[in-house]
Amino acid sequence: MRRGQGRQPTVYDVAEAAGVSRQTVSNVLNAPDIVKTATRERVEAAILSLGYRPHASARRLRTRKSSTIGIRLDPVTNGISGAVLDRFLHALTERADARGLRILLFTARDPDDEIRQFERLLDGADVDGFVLTSTTYDDPRTEWLIANEAPFVTFGRPWGVADMDDAQHRWVDVDGRHGLAESTRTLLELGGDRIAYLGWPSPSGTGDERRRGWREAMEGHQDRLVLAGAGASRLEAADLDALQVSSEDGVGNGSDAVRALLASGIGLDGVVCASDSLALGALMVLGSSVPIVGYDNTPVAAAVGLPSVEQPLEQVAAAALELLLGPDPAPALIGDVAGPGDPHHRLLRPAVVWR
Incomplete structure (x- = not known):
């Protein structure tokens, strides 16, 4: 899902104009030394031609202009299993507060409505980034956030996506x-x-x-x-x-x-x-x-x-914030990491409680 007429050009537009992948455009912007000279020059020409500028939300995250992270409050569909996300939200809120941040909860009817909420919150500078839950195959929310360069981390892997190690999709998950x-x-x-x-x-x-x-x-x-x-x-x-x-x-x-x-x-x-x-x-x-x-x-x-x-939800919350914001000066309590590790992803191991 893209912005309509008059929208700012995105990395996808640059990639299409230069005939390269989105990851190559990201490399030119963040690690130009690893890109071949001819490819880098072609991407730079496309950036100049389109008037592309990095999204303001990325700068807001570094400066913490709003000091607020947005997360959708999922509807309660099952009183038993729904308790897990409640515990995660509580852990995330406590961890964010310790880092001087606030959590903004919002509701949405479906993924498309959630994307509209993303756009509204970013345009109003109400949040610096997002934490997503309940990831699915071919998740349109993550595609939109990457295309619009909005900082985010997901509780859940990018199911069905080949580039599981894409630096632009930071995720933490539990090894079920x-x-x-x-x-x-x-x-x-x-x-x-x-x-x-x-x-x-x-x-x-x-x-x-x-x-x-x-x-x-x-x-x-x-x-x-x-x-x-x-x-x-x-x-x-x-x-x-x-x-x-x-x-x-x-x-x-x-x-x-x-x-x-x-x-x-x-x-x-x-x-x-x-x-x-x-x-x-x-x-x-x-x-x-x-x-x-x-x-x-x-x-x-x-x-x-x-x-x-x-599921080690305290560790999930700590890892999500670390991936989104950088290391916390205090111990993160990341716990038993099954892999992959730094710098963009965490897979944490659960433990069976026997009774």
Whole structure:
């Protein structure tokens, strides 16, 4: 989404005029020594011809003109899983306050409406940058922010984008793949073989990563059975497929999915889930007959004694601000970094809370 008639030229316009990529234009502006002379001169000519100037918001972030960071307040669609973003907002607000910054919350109906809010807030110099949550495949919000050179960081990776290491898209995320793999391996070590995965329909960047962690742990277990001479107990790929069930998020949906799984005749030794909502749904059907692990360690999970993967939200908030603003003089408490590290991205490891 671009500005209409009379808008200022952007890096995309310069890239198109010079016949290069957006990243090359960024390199010419920020690290010209790494660009070939002929290419650099072509980009510089396009900049001059178009009258391109870096967006004012980038300068405002360095000078902290408004000392305010904007973040969308997502609508509450699920009282269980929604608690995670509430905790993140609280941690982000506390961390920002410690750095002399304010958090401005705004609402939006959908991504297009959120982009309109971006433009309004930037034009009014109300914010210096943005923190985005709930990233999706081909997210139009990040495309607009990059095109208009508005500083931002996302809580969530740029799903579906090839240039995951693009310096212009700073992101922090939690390694759900690791969390589900750890949960699955622990249930397998308890003596079970048929550990099911209850997650969201694909494509879902977050959900697909969590499912991948379960699958890798299950396949690794099957390989170890063969090495130990217990090949007869090995589950084939089709068996693993049958242990994987998808459902939209929600307690009722989770219960329905587990009932359908049981009705198919599949025996279960445990269930790992993509959310606490789904895990609670599974618990309502299975009770204490098999171990169940949720994701997000919400207050509901704690109240009913449900094991769950906990995201390090304090560390996420600290990392998001560091990526957006630079290092904090105080310790950032970044925690267990799985990778990639400095300078533009963080992938933090969660921990399973066993009950």
